[in-house]
Amino acid sequence: MAEPPAAGSALGTAPARRHTRPAEDRQRLGPASGTGLGLAVLWLSLLVLLPLAAVVAKGAGAGFANFWAAVTTHQALSAIRLTVLASAAVSLVNAVMGTLIAWVLVREDFAGKRVIEVLIDIPFALPTIVAGLVLNTLYGPHSPVGVNWYASRPGVLVALLFVTLPFVVRTVEPVLLSLETEAEQAAASLGAGPIRTFVRIVLPAIAPAIASGASLAFGRAMGEYGSVVLISGQLPRTEVASQYIYQQIESGYLPDAAATATVLLAISVLVLASLNGLRQWAVSRG
């Protein structure tokens, strides 16, 4: 308990630790590093920024009336609504289950713990289409346990829960590890029950991490495609936004695809911004 361990970054999770070096230690750019910076910015612009700008430009380029018409068709609206609602539901479930799993991993010691430890990272390492196939095998039309969630909303939810499983666990785990148990023991000795101790002592300390992990899960679920494709059955009722955009691309309706993509991007940007805000809020609280 002497020193808190560094915050773990699981596969693909944004690490909680950030560089904390004071700015004075940094050097000025020389000719070589200046060129390097130029190349890095050029590459980032070519690969990421300009293409994303092209999406927004294409979406907005057809004029506001067309943009509005494209994103308010029945199918587009229903895909966006399903995506946002499912992502919100998935983040909530993750906030609860992820915290529970992190708690068990940090505070408990039993034979099954290693099993959880091994399984928890699989969703990050597994290709999304394989995740979809795997889930469709157990929860699809040929399910041996008789659960058929093929082409249904529970199927979409299960797929999203699968791919977002590690986010909250891996962000809460290091914070829980670094938490001193003295305050909890003091609360317990003063007569607080386990639930009261958890809510009053532990929860405030890990709340920023839960929120951060849940937003990561939300962002991931908003853009998820591969794991949903096989189990959703490509029906309008169960189509997520990414599937809808893919269909529009395939049908050659690029401006419509870009318009829906712009809406989805805007929501993603909001999530990223609030995530960053949360991170800073957590840091400022120490």
Place this chain on the structure above:
Amino acid sequence: MLAGAPGRPGTATAATPAADRPRPVRRRRTSRSRWALRLVALAYVGVLVALPLGLVLWRTVDQGGAAFLDAITGPEAIAAFRLTAIVAGSAIAINTVFGVGAALLLARYRFRGRRLLDLLIDVPISVSPIIVGLALILAFGWTTGWFGPALRNAGLQVIFATPGMVLATAFVSLPLVVREVLPVLAETGLDEDQAARSLGANAVQRFRRITLPTIRWALAYGVVLSVARTLGEFGAVRVVSGNIGSQTQTVTLLVDERAEQFEPGAYQLSVVLIAVAALCIVIISIIRPHEKK
């Protein structure tokens, strides 16, 4: 031991010696709820991950070794494995160079827009792979993209060809190396580097002798993460590939095709990908303690 005792809390005290336990009642109750917590965690992960994975492994074993070999050695599969290796390999190479360079710049230099660059590197994480594909089509497609006419004149096909798939894969895995290397560089500081410089070491020598040994575990970690991510990329590659037979079909696209057409071989290919993912997790669990040092 405790799960089998359904009695009212406080009635059964036989299990715990009451003399040195001041509050046996309380301890029993927490123990039971702790078992419940463990069970819930195990059940959730089991139902969500272990059972489905196990079933796919079982189905593959059930279909036999010959079916397995057929599925992964057919001409389509071989072509898909080759293409995946080329695409993932190129994307990882690009991201490693970019990642180490960007991490060095962000950790060691001060310049205008440093924080913005730091922020922008994370953008690919929160973009849907389908939007990544769409973005690349709208930038580099011959007839649809901003740079389309220029690329066409140069005879360089990006979209519906391998370069586009490399770009798509590099896009989605862009932050992985940077985010592992940067914290290590930032923590280490510049002292050793400056000492070496004062002793006359040039930039290449300093990078090879000082920086690289410092970041090697973080770099290895980032590369393994990239391997897992790039091999598995599906959506972005699907959009930019055009999915033309065996020319632009990666392993994940082939899995999808076989699963949707109910052709045999989807399970077998998936098992190969599951094995690679498992291997990545094993390597990561070996690297992690070194990286945290």
